[in-house]
Amino acid sequence: MKILVVDDQKANQIMLEGLLTGMGHSVVCVDNGQRALEVFNSVQPQIVLLDVMMPVLNGFETAPRLKELSGNVHLPIIFITALDAKDTLLRCLQVGGDDFLSVPFEPVVLQAKISAHGRVRELSYSLAQKNKTLNWHSNRMEREQSVVQHMLHNALRENELNKPYIKSYLRSVSTFNGDLCLGKEGPFGNYYLFLGDFTGHGLAPATGTLPLSQAFFGMASRGLSVSDMAAEFNQRLLNLLPDDMFCAALIIELSPGGERLTCWNGGIPDALVINSSGEVQHHIPSRHMALGILSTDDFDNQVEHLFVSHDHSVIAFTDGVVEMQLADKAMLGESGFTQMVSRAWQRDPEHAFERICQQLKQMMDANQQIHDDLSLVALDCKRTAPVDSKQLTEHNHLPFKLSVTIGQREMEKLDPMQHLVDSLGKMEALKSHKTTLYLLFAECFNNILDHNVLQLDSDMKEVLGFERYYVERQQRLRQNQDFAIQIDIHYTPVEERISFAISSNGECPFPVDRTGESVATNEQLFGRGLELVKNFADKVEWREQGRILFVDYDLSRPPA
Numbered sequence: 001m002k003i004l005v006v007d008d009q010k011a012n013q014i015m016l017e018g019l020l021t022g023m024g025h026s027v028v029c030v031d032n033g034q035r036a037l038e039v040f041n042s043v044q045p046q047i048v049l050l051d052v053m054m055p056v057l058n059g060f061e062t063a064p065r066l067k068e069l070s071g072n073v074h075l076p077i078i079f080i081t082a083l084d085a086k087d088t089l090l091r092c093l094q095v096g097g098d099d100f101l102s103v104p105f106e107p108v109v110l111q112a113k114i115s116a117h118g119r120v121r122e123l124s125y126s127l128a129q130k131n132k133t134l135n136w137h138s139n140r141m142e143r144e145q146s147v148v149q150h151m152l153h154n155a156l157r158e159n160e161l162n163k164p165y166i167k168s169y170l171r172s173v174s175t176f177n178g179d180l181c182l183g184k185e186g187p188f189g190n191y192y193l194f195l196g197d198f199t200g201h202g203l204a205p206a207t208g209t210l211p212l213s214q215a216f217f218g219m220a221s222r223g224l225s226v227s228d229m230a231a232e233f234n235q236r237l238l239n240l241l242p243d244d245m246f247c248a249a250l251i252i253e254l255s256p257g258g259e260r261l262t263c264w265n266g267g268i269p270d271a272l273v274i275n276s277s278g279e280v281q282h283h284i285p286s287r288h289m290a291l292g293i294l295s296t297d298d299f300d301n302q303v304e305h306l307f308v309s310h311d312h313s314v315i316a317f318t319d320g321v322v323e324m325q326l327a328d329k330a331m332l333g334e335s336g337f338t339q340m341v342s343r344a345w346q347r348d349p350e351h352a353f354e355r356i357c358q359q360l361k362q363m364m365d366a367n368q369q370i371h372d373d374l375s376l377v378a379l380d381c382k383r384t385a386p387v388d389s390k391q392l393t394e395h396n397h398l399p400f401k402l403s404v405t406i407g408q409r410e411m412e413k414l415d416p417m418q419h420l421v422d423s424l425g426k427m428e429a430l431k432s433h434k435t436t437l438y439l440l441f442a443e444c445f446n447n448i449l450d451h452n453v454l455q456l457d458s459d460m461k462e463v464l465g466f467e468r469y470y471v472e473r474q475q476r477l478r479q480n481q482d483f484a485i486q487i488d489i490h491y492t493p494v495e496e497r498i499s500f501a502i503s504s505n506g507e508c509p510f511p512v513d514r515t516g517e518s519v520a521t522n523e524q525l526f527g528r529g530l531e532l533v534k535n536f537a538d539k540v541e542w543r544e545q546g547r548i549l550f551v552d553y554d555l556s557r558p559p560a
Helices: 010-022 033-043 059-070 088-096 105-157 204-221 226-240 335-345 349-367 387-392 418-425 434-453 460-463 465-477 523-524 529-534
Strands: 002-006 026-030 045-051 076-082 099-102 166-171 179-183 192-197 246-256 260-266 269-276 279-283 304-307 313-316 375-378 400-406 485-492 495-504 540-541 550-556
Touching: 002 033, 002 088, 010 026, 010 105, 026 033, 033 045, 033 059, 045 059, 045 105, 059 076, 059 088, 076 088, 099 105, 105 204, 166 179, 179 204, 179 375, 192 204, 192 226, 192 313, 192 375, 204 226, 204 465, 226 246, 226 260, 246 269, 246 313, 260 269, 260 279, 269 335, 279 304, 304 495, 335 349, 349 375, 418 434, 434 485, 434 495, 434 550, 529 540
Parallel strands: 002 026, 002 045, 045 076, 076 099
Antiparallel strands: 166 375, 179 192, 192 246, 246 260, 260 304, 269 279, 269 313, 313 375, 400 485, 485 495, 495 550, 540 550
16 A cells, blocks of 8 residues: 655654555655645555644645545545644544544554555545446436437427427426327328327337337328328337337327328327317227237237317327326326316317316426326317319329239238228329228228128127227138138229229128118128218118129319
């Protein structure tokens, strides 16, 4: 151990140097405080034995300056003194002294003091090194977080949450938000909304935010379906995230005129569709597993369609909202939040969202901290589609007939109907109708597949529930390897119409009379799916005893 002896008495220097050298220490002696300061950096002492009374700089003046030179590493200073006055000893401690050594020196006491203070010095040095390492890692982490923040900022530059018909409130627990809220207008005036909640907080969820936001903006700008989005997002996160991470998500598409919602909910609390009087008109429940859990074969990307009015608003939120604590420490809950929303809309629909946000802030302030990221979004359905349908349909196209056959191999792709509609949508006359065409093709295709090919009854959804129904659907799909569904499409540009007939090699499970009307009820035959088709198509009818489903659509109508 390196020891610096500062004493103007030569006899004391010789005695201390002899004792300390005999103990195995390295000793440097100087005769005043000024010399001690001058040699400090070259000697780098680990302990200083400092006399009180010296010329030039005494011990009281030297001690604090030695401590300053030592920096963050503790430097033990043991005062050498023959004085035993209490005020002198107290001043030694006040200027930075750690111990006293009386003259004459007792070798045993000297060795004990040196050993004890040496251990303290080593602990301090070790702590300083660890703090230095920790500081380096902290600076590196700050740099990496800064890079990620920059990347996220750039990735979200396309985010369109500033439209007049959407309001959002986001609050995170840490620097990085585990919730993700994305909005984007489609090419035909439709609007897409994504609300996600990743497991965990901080930097980890950002690993999923980047690829998911890029996929969302790209697919929304091309006007792709909610169904295709859900499947694509699931596949990306499945390949990227570790097994213990996933993303609960809600995906919504609002039609250009604001009359229809297309929804997919996997793990997000029930979104609310509320009118201007504060009455809840619809719930958008979670019917699917969260993104990033199931394989492509097991993942269900079927969507739900809802008709809405212009005085309706969609209120979507993550579980951070419903887990807010009330004054009695109970959770707000979905029912409590629904009541909060209804009261706010009843009182003042125009400022209801801001009122709800203020109430949530007050709850957070009362609890002093939040334990989960919080996201709240309100989407107004009152919109005017920025699409001139007449201009879009005035194009010179040749009439055509197209026949497409879909079997097990084609079903293994993401969504055969989306691929079909994407191909048709390359024609300018059909482009603005892609969303409606997808709905028509998808609902009819799924009806033929479920009822004629797989022999599934819509009532099974009520008996088994949606989850068991789709498990049964997947099992039957794997068992039917040789099925074929044929779609014959006819486009007539002069009449501005497109029609299609869809059939399969399966049997119709319901009797149909000679007029083409089902003997069974409409609910039995096709549930709510074809009722939805009837609201958009000009003609929907069963042909050939229920083997063929025919649909005719007028392209001159404004796109929905």
